[in-house]
Amino acid sequence: MKNLMKNNKLIIGMVHFPPLPGSPEFNDDKNLSNILDSVTSDIDSLQSNGIDSIMFGNEGDRPYLLKASPESLSAMAYIIGLVKNKIKIPFGVNYLWDPIATVALGSICNANFVREVFTGVYDSDMGLWNPDAAQAIRLRKNLNRSDLKVLFNVNAEFASPLGNRSTAEKAESAVFSSLADGICVSGVITGKSVNSQDLKETKDKLIDTPVFANTGVNIDNIEEMLSICDGCVIGSSLKYDGITWNNIDPKRVKKFMDKVNNIRK
Template identity: 45%
Template sequence: MTWLKEILGTEKAIIAMCHLLPLPGDPYFNNEKGMDYVVEMARKDLHALQEGGVDAIMFSNEFSMPYLTDVKTETVAAMARIIGELMSEIKVPFGVNVLWDAKKSLDLAAATGAKFVREIFTGVYASDFGTWNTNVGETIRHQHRIGAQNVKLLYNVVPESAAYLAEREIESIAASTVFNNRPDALCVSGLTAGAKTDVQLLMRVKEAVPNTILLVNTGVNFTNFKEQLSIADGAVVGTTFKYDGKFENHVDVDRVKKFMDKVKVFRDNL
């Protein structure tokens, strides 16, 4: 039994994104509506996702654009407040992602009881956010120092809006990441949130590390989910669940239900 089955209750799991609005300190934070509005919009999306039947939810500061790689304390504090206020209403397993700061994601997980985090744990990149370095050895030691050793780590090996500084084949990246770090899952992405993940890329990663859980990280939708989930072990879904399938919109419960109904039929026929 994989940890997906043990913790999320199913194989081919769908982890739904609960994208938080801009937070205090972010350029687009709405000072007039304040944090109460952010909490209420998060509550609305949470309930829509749960009512729609998703397997798990991941909270992220998706609209803290442009992203930092050394996230400020006020961002983590705001995310902790939101999750804390919603805690009694969360009915499915949940994870967190503080974009793009692996240590802060673990801090938030430890504070809230999140079951998993998704982050860029390894590699050095040229990105839209500047040169992006990581220190996985220190990050994992931090995980153990704060008592978060049971938090599952989802390693994003194809970061959005970034590329390895050194030219490396994806098979090499996947194999060395698994050998050196023992990730709980690898996530493979498209260029940005909502962008389709290349099927050939998925296949190459799965062939390189067949015994590691592989998640499609972006771009899973009504037309391609069967193809994607026939290769991957699960998917992280955000944009598809929103009104009109647009990244900037809130969650549409009818779209969630329709999508999850199709996924459940697919899973039943495996």
Template identity: 40%
Template structure:
């Protein structure tokens, strides 16, 4: 897709997740380490992701478990502080993901200069976080008011949730594109790190050939060639971490090996 190439400078970009530790107000926040620890660990991961050659980074409050569908102000404020402190070290295009609140995501993007965001922006779901509703009309208008150039990545197969109604991902993709004009669609597995079904990915791409479709979870060095044969790019997090475990910090050797594989196939 043209905008992907223009923004990231490559075909089939790899957007690396920079997972922030639990933040003030989160159940697992490390009060002893405080925000200084959150910043230090985010900087550790950012440097190793960029050093390994990723095409972009996306900052998310991944360890704010269990997630809210409308975050509290302290979460957005804490994320803005982290990104602000890291700003001089960011050398690649960056985006934001405030789990799971698209309005807060736009607020954060406007405050930090993020170029793109990923969120659950449309649809209604039964989820581990309760009944999960959205208001895409409000979200689109909020972007128009605060950050009209912000690219919006719509996650249409959200993790830990199921669409309310008997609709396939292909049907959801078609109507999402028609009604909302997303910059990209993200297709996911069951949870962070869970492999995305390549068949579903291919079906969605065939249904909306003029819209960017990203593989959103579960990309690994042994499946990335297959996923990029279909997808226009990928969002990658867990596989970059020590031992490929979600809770760990980024392993620079895993990043380098993965990106070397990507460069050999794209």
């Protein structure tokens, strides 16, 4: 993770894809043109206002799948290929909620990192959720992308874990047993804040592994979050009106990054 962590307290800005082909809310009339326009706009708004890194995610593909559909996965790869020459900073990908597809997508798009739920068993909105870290990490090796950093989301949104281990215990175990390069600690759903005590306990156990606040980060809590962990993933609060489904508001990005840079001093 050293190349990604060149900046003190890494900030990863989300580029949320609108609904992709195969999704119930995909706009058939516009084909992929509106998706390309949306993604391009968000990249420009984030990069031009000082974000450290970006991550592409298929947030619009509701209801979410535990196994990727060929239509949406191929469309996501196609769009990333079209905008690749615009990306000037490190980037990652996340196909919700399929770790195998995420590693495949990140590998073929030459991403710097991926994020997904790789370990554990969950009672989720999508049904019983049982990811396979072993196959995902082996796929990374088989695709000759051992340099692709893997961020493990260890307390998945839209779900409750089976078992009674703490978030910190699961994170420590994932690093030991499943080769996690970094850990993401989440709130209950997209846009909801991380439990700061969970975040602190996780970082206390993982001194040498980057830990990120994965959801609900905003300009009001960023100082607290960065006092605890190594960085954050931010999406909804940088959107127009703070609404997840809107595009990135460049003014919000600038204001947020100005505060981050003051914290870094």
